[in-house]
Amino acid sequence: MRASQIVPLVVATALFMENTDSTVIATALPTIAQSLGEDPIALKLALTAYLVSLAIFIPISGWMADRYGSRTVFRAAIAVFMAGSVACAVSNGLAGFVAARFLQGLGGAMMVPVGRLVILRSVPKAELVSALAYLTIPALIGPIMGPPLGGLITTYLDWRWIFFINIPIGIVGIVLATLYFEDVREPERPPLDLVGFAMLGPGLAALMLGLASTGRHLLPGWMTWASLGGGAVLLALYFGHSRRMAHPILRLDLMRHPTFRIAVIGGSLFRIGTGAIPFLLPLMLQVGFGLDPLQSGLITFSAAAGAMFVKTVGPRILRRYGFRPVMVCNAVFAAFFLAVNGLYTASTPHGLMLGILFLGGCLRSLQFTCVNAIAYADLEKAEMSAGTSLASVAQQISLSLGVTLGALTLEGAAAWHGRSAIAAADFGPAFLAVALISAASVFPFRQLAQDAGAEVSGRMIARTAPTAAPGRQ
Structure with a gap:
C-alpha cells in the first residue's frame, strides 16, 4: 500500500476510537449515573468537560507537532486518550469521572489535528482527495456505531467496558504510527503565544460551555449567558491580539x-x-x-x-x-x-x-x-x-x-x-x-x-x- 493509503488508515484508527467513544457514552449515561449514585443530568457534565478540553487544546496541537515532531505528539496523544479511558473506567464519583473525560479531551485535541497534519505533509497533493476519503469514514461510522455498541455493552456486560475497549485500538494506533509515520517537524519554530493562549483557551472553553449547556439545563440560565458573554469578550480580545502578533496561536x-x-x-x-x-x-x-x-x-x-x-x-x-x-x-x-x-x-x-x-x-x-x-x-x-x-x-x-x-x-x-x-x-x-x-x-x-x-x-x-x-x- 502507498503512503496515501497507509497513513490515512493509521490516523483513522485514532479518529474511530475518538468518535466511537464520544457517542457510546451518551447511550450509557443512565447506567453510569446509577452506578455512581448521581442524577443522569449531572453526568452530562462529562460531555461538556470533553468539549471544553478539545476547545482549549486544539489550537496548540499544530505548534506541538512542529516543536516535538508529529509522530511523537500523535503517539503521546493516543497514550493520553487511553489513560483518560482507564481513568473513566475506574471512576467511582462524579468529580473523578468529569476529570477523566477532560483528560480524554486533551488526548483527542492532539490526535486528530496532528494526524491530519501528518497526512497533509506526507501525501502528494494529487493524491490528497483519495487519502482524505479514508479519513472521513470513521467520522461517520463512529457516531453511528456508538449507540448500539453502548447499548450492547451496558446491557450484557458492564458500562466500564465502554472505556476499556479503547485500549487495544489505541495500542494498534501507536504501533502503526511507529512503523509508518515520519517524525516531521518544522526546523524553525516561533515561540508559543502564551498571552494569546490565555485569551483563546478560556474564551473557547467558556463559549463551548455556554453552547453545551444551552437547551440542556446543565447550568442555571445566568451562568449559561455569562459563559457565552465572557467567551465572546475573550475571543474578541484575542482577535485584536492576533492582529498585532507575528506568530499568534x-x-x-x-x-x-x-x-x-x-x-x-x-x-x-x-x-x-x-x-x-x-x-x-x-x-x-x-x-x-x-x-x-x-x-x-x-x-x-x-x-x-x-x-x-x-x-x-x-x-x-x-x-x-x-x-x-x-x-x-x-x-x-x-x-x-x-x-x-x-x-x-x-x-x-x-x-x-x-x-x-x-x-x-x-x-x-x-x-x-x-x-x-x-x-x-x-x-x-x-x-x-x-x-x-x-x-x-x-x-x-x-x-x-x-x-x-x-x-x-x-x-x-x-x-x-x-x-x-x-x-x-x-x-x-x-x-x-x-x-x-x-x-x-x-x-x-x-x-x-x-x-x-x-x-x-x-x-x-x-x-x-x-x-x-x-x-x-
Whole structure:
C-alpha cells in the first residue's frame, strides 16, 4: 500500500476510537449515573468537560507537532486518550469521572489535528482527495456505531467496558504510527503565544460551555449567558491580539486564502446539520418511536455503508466535475435528505429509512471529502499546521452548534404544542432547521473559482496528460 493509503488508515484508527467513544457514552449515561449514585443530568457534565478540553487544546496541537515532531505528539496523544479511558473506567464519583473525560479531551485535541497534519505533509497533493476519503469514514461510522455498541455493552456486560475497549485500538494506533509515520517537524519554530493562549483557551472553553449547556439545563440560565458573554469578550480580545502578533496561536490571517476561507465558513455551516444527526436521529428512533438502542443502531448504520461506498467513487467524481459544481449541488441534495429524516413516523418502513439514510451518508461523505481537501489546496507547506488547528476549532464549534440548535428546536416545538417532554412530532421542525442551515453552505461554496483545487482534484493532471497516439488507444 502507498503512503496515501497507509497513513490515512493509521490516523483513522485514532479518529474511530475518538468518535466511537464520544457517542457510546451518551447511550450509557443512565447506567453510569446509577452506578455512581448521581442524577443522569449531572453526568452530562462529562460531555461538556470533553468539549471544553478539545476547545482549549486544539489550537496548540499544530505548534506541538512542529516543536516535538508529529509522530511523537500523535503517539503521546493516543497514550493520553487511553489513560483518560482507564481513568473513566475506574471512576467511582462524579468529580473523578468529569476529570477523566477532560483528560480524554486533551488526548483527542492532539490526535486528530496532528494526524491530519501528518497526512497533509506526507501525501502528494494529487493524491490528497483519495487519502482524505479514508479519513472521513470513521467520522461517520463512529457516531453511528456508538449507540448500539453502548447499548450492547451496558446491557450484557458492564458500562466500564465502554472505556476499556479503547485500549487495544489505541495500542494498534501507536504501533502503526511507529512503523509508518515520519517524525516531521518544522526546523524553525516561533515561540508559543502564551498571552494569546490565555485569551483563546478560556474564551473557547467558556463559549463551548455556554453552547453545551444551552437547551440542556446543565447550568442555571445566568451562568449559561455569562459563559457565552465572557467567551465572546475573550475571543474578541484575542482577535485584536492576533492582529498585532507575528506568530499568534491561531492564525486568523489564513482566511485570506479564498479556498481556505470558503472551506471553513461553508464547511462550518454544513457541519451544523451533520453535528445534529447523531443527537437527533437515535433520540427520535428511541424516544419518539420506542425502538431499543440496538434496533436504532441497525437502522442508522446504513449511513456508514453509504460513506464507504463514496470512498471508492468520490475521487473520480471530483476528477470529472471539479470542486465547485460538486460542492454546490451536493450541499443542496445532502440538506434535502437531512430534512427528509424529519418526515419519518413510527409506521415508516425500516427498509425505506435504510435507503434514505444510505443515500444521505453518501452525500455527506462526499461533501466532507471535498471540504477537507479544498481547504488546504492553496496553503503553503509552512502554513499547514496552523491551517489544521484553525479548521479543527471551527469544526468543533460547528458540530456543537448542531447539537445545541437541534436540542433548542426540539424543546421549542414541544413548548409550542404545550408539552414539557419531547414527542415524535417535534423532530420534524428540528431536522428542518438544521437542514436549512446546512443548505446555506451553498452561498459560500458558490464563491469558489471554477478551477479551484484543480491540482488536488486531479483535473489539472487529467487536462495536461498527453493524448494517446493513433493506434495506441
